[in-house]
Amino acid sequence: MFTCAHRLLLLLVCGVGGVRVEQNDEQHHLEHSGLAPSESSLAEESRALTGLQNPKQIRTLLKQGYQWTYTKWLGSGSFGDINLMHLRCPKREHTVLDLPVARKSQFYGTIEERDMILEEAKIMKDEFNSRAFPQYFSTYEEPKMDKEGQPTGKGTIYVDMEVAGGTFKNLIKGPTADQYQLPNKASLFADAMYGVQEINRLGYIHRDLKPENVFLSADLNHALVGDFGLTEETVPTAIKETPDPIGTLTHMAPEVHKDHEYNPKQDVWAMGVIFYQMIHKRFPDGVKQAFAIGNQDMGKLYNMDITKDAGYEFVPNWVEEQQVPDSTDKAKLARDMQDLLKGMLQVDPKGRMDAAEAFEQAVEISKDLGNPGDIKEKLLTREVTDCHYCNFKF
Ligand SMILES: Nc1ncnc2c1ncn2[C@@H]1O[C@H](COP(=O)(O)OP(=O)(O)O)[C@@H](O)[C@H]1O
Ligand SMILES: [Mg+2]
Secondary structure (H helix, E strand, C coil): CCCCCHHHHHHCCCCCCCCCCCCCCCHHHHHHHHHCCCCCCHHHHCCCCCCCHHHHHHHHHHCCEEEEEEEEEECCCEEEEEEEEEEEEECCHHHHHCEEEEEEEEEEHHHHHHHHHHHHHHHHHCCCCCCCCEEEEEEEEEEEEECHHHHEEEEEEEEEEEECEEHHHHHHCCCCCCHHCCCHHHHHHHHHHHHHHHHHHHCEECCCCCCEEEEECCCCCCEEECCCCCCCCCCCCCCCCCCCCCCCCHCCCCHHHHHHHCCCCCCHHHHHHHHHHHCCCCCHHHHHCCCCCCCCCEEEEECCCCCHHHHHHHHHHHHHCCCCCCCHHHHHHHHHHHHHHHCCCCCCCCHHHHHHHHHHHHHHHHHHHHCCCCHHHHHCCCCCCCCCCCCCCC
């Protein structure tokens, strides 16, 4: 609870009331490297970003002398970087609040790019705002000015959100991958499928599901589908022409590649590839062959038969080798896993499971492994320890 006494303390220690707050070199560097939007740019842009900002809370803190501090780089994307930032009182010995956020900084060179970035923020704020997703905090913009101080039409948009603890990449590759046992992976996969079925249920297609875009919560106990940069409303005809297929080739459904046909079941295909990767730490045979460097043959993908895949056939043997609770019926678990792979990785979208069916089957697998079945409840009531903006009272 933030009381009047706390507020008075803040005003006194954070330099409000005539005391000028010194800007340190790091802060100066950040403001000019595009990592920390200045207060004036927050004010200038508040109209253009109506509804996306959370200006009252942030401005109040900035007025009280709080400053943004860059802590570390979290990741990179197509338009920019994601950095860990902290809103801190500069007089560190008196710091009474420390607000960490993941700041997605995206540079735009055209109005279309600006619209795309703002659309992504809007979707996060207004549509995918349950705890099944990374929590949205606020958006700012820093327009790029020319030498005369006139806007150039270019600039950077910053979207602040909850800090994630990693992505599904950590489960598949690298030193952390072996820390995740099958029961844990199955529970995280069910979480992610909950998010995907929500996206589809709300009338959207994510269109870029891949391990890098499924985040882990800060406590690593939950999976949160993120990065809505290519997310689009499902078009009524389910077919939309684009010059190039949109998405990431390795996780692209065959119909998207072949016919540029976008439909909610493409998200199921992508999650099927991810599920396979979580098991075998490699791509399904068909995907591997289709995208083999120097020998690309998309026909391999169009004609893929998951039931003939070596990894699919090997699932029962693989399950035998896994550390699972004693209560697990390994034969049933292997069947359930094969059914899910078969249901999700059908080349023809008509014969493919939809996200709700895949979610149900993912929950079944998670339960086979001794996990509780209340995935939705677990996700939606998860604690968001870093969501200070959300519960900060003035
Ligand atoms: N909220 C976050 N917390 C921690 N890391 C993040 C967060 N958002 C993104 N990242 C990291 O940055 C990478 C790129 O972010 P993403 O939103 O996917 O950008 P892009 O749309 O450019 O792909 C992610 O794969 C992840 O590693
Ligand atoms: Mg991404």
